[in-house]
Amino acid sequence: MNNPQLDTDGHLRHLLSIEGLPKKILNQILDTAESFAGVTEREIKKVPLLRGKTVCNLFFENSTRTRTTFEIAAKRLSADVISLNVGTSSQSKGETILDTVDNLIAMHADMFVVRHAQSGAAHLIAKHVPPHIHVINAGDGRHSHPTQGLLDVFTIRKYKPDLHNLRIAIVGDVLHSRVARSEIHALTTLGVPEVRVIAPKTLLPAQVEKMGVHVYHDMNEGLKDVDVVMMLRLQNERMSGAMLPSAQEYFKTYGLTQEKLALAKPDAIVMHPGPMNRGVEIDSSVADGKQSVILPQVTYGIAIRMAVMAILAGGGVQ
Amino acid sequence: MTANNKHLDSSELPNAEVLLSLLAQKLKPLLRQNTALVGIHSGGVWLMQKLLALLENDIVTHGIEHGTLDVAFYRDDYALRGLKAKNRPSQISFDVENKHIILIDDVFYTGRTTRAAMNELFDYGRPASITLVALVNRGGRELPIAPQIVAADILLNASQHLQLTQLADGSLALELTPQNNSARPQEHE
DSSP states (O other), rough: OOOOOOOOSSBBBBBOSSSOOOHHHHHHHHHHHHHHGGGGSSSSSSSSTTTTOOEEEESSSOOOOOHHHHHHHHTTTTTTEEEGGGGGGGGGGTOOHHHHHHHHHHTTTEEEEEOOOOOOOOHHHHHHHTTOOEEEEEEETTTTTHHHHHHHHHHHHHHHHOOOGEEEEESSTTTHHHHHHHHHHHHHHOOOOOOEEEEGGGGSSGGGGGGGGGESSSSHHHHHTOOOOEEOOOOOGGGGSSSSSSSHHHHHHOOOOOHHHSSSSSSOOOOOOOOBBBBOOOOOHTTTTTTHHHHHHHHHHHHHHHHHHHHTTTBBBO | GGGBBOOOGGGGGGHOOOOHHHHHHHHHHOOOOEEEEEEETTHHHHHHHHHHHHHHHHHOSSEEEEEEOOOOGTTTTTHHHHHHHHOOOOOOOOTTOOOOOEEEEEEOOOOHHHHHHHHHHHOOOOOOEEEEEEEESSSOOOOOOOOOOEEEOBBBBBBBBEEEEEEEETTTTEEEEEOOOOTTTTOOO
């Protein structure tokens, strides 16, 4: 099947989803990010790779962390960055996505970073653009958020280098989470032997087992002896439906507290993609605790995004 | 210029370990209080480690500051070739400001690696000076950059690729391979 993310030589052309990417490419991105991580510690936190290139952040949906880290990453690569909050621009006047993109191409954009509430938006743009332009999916609907999945694996690798020997639990609203989907694909592709999802039935997609995960509905069972706990954001807007009783009730059953964390391995790390709902899916004492690597995740996100942009703009890894 | 350069066989190459001790002898007078060694991956890093061992035995110092550079993010051919599969983080853990840097590469060729390395070094700080040291100068420079200290000049034509390798016992050896443009290694230029 034709994979729009790869060119005919198998080099990365766009980053749209983790699904469909071979292990080799995931490892290339992670290894390259390793080198970029050091750039941040220098007197001059910049390398000249994308000098003269223009990166357009096209955010059709709100985001602070992702947009900011993409912007910083592009700037550390010496690119010119334009961040468009499309909700407040021409889109609201009725322009289509592809018209917006064409206009930016006419302004000589070289790369698009796209966030959209509709699944498949980044694919649509990738199919539309000429060959020299690259597209990165920064989150589309419930579908995919590949750089988040990659930065999560990068963070895990930093603390637990032997991925082949890990037990990892993903906890919370898997159903609505593009982050969870990307994490699961990344972890299973890279050979993590046991990936668990812990959630009430109403927050799990149908046939989630087919993604290669073990399903738990009980935190006490699911967290037992895990090396990594990856919490997901409970999207407040889902509360209105019949999916959940209340935030308090959810916290009681699925919120991560020190007590529940004690069931995991003593050196387990706690992750969260942000933004956190303290007291809903995670207790403040855990979020700010010794085992939390939530802020390092943000820092590593810059290195991962630098690596993806540098690999794309250079025509893949040779 | 390269037309006069020779086509050599690997067996005609000098012993790298002998060249290394020669290089150490030449380097010794340059070391002063504020000197730091920086090796360029991969060959330059092997050389730097060996030079450190040789020089620290000879000279009573409190250890010479040192670091490594992978110039992948500063190369001028990134737009043509992209990134390599294996790049290693640069590690400069000392303060570059006002240091006398001895920059070490294995084979000096076009000068483009040196340019990239100097650009990268300046992103760490403003050194007092940079001295370029190479095990071999193979001729063919394309920029107004030349090594100040070399152990040997072996002028080669462009069809040959000269590189330093590390053998299983840890010793270093020079090796000639045919130049293949499509898969041309990005080092030693």
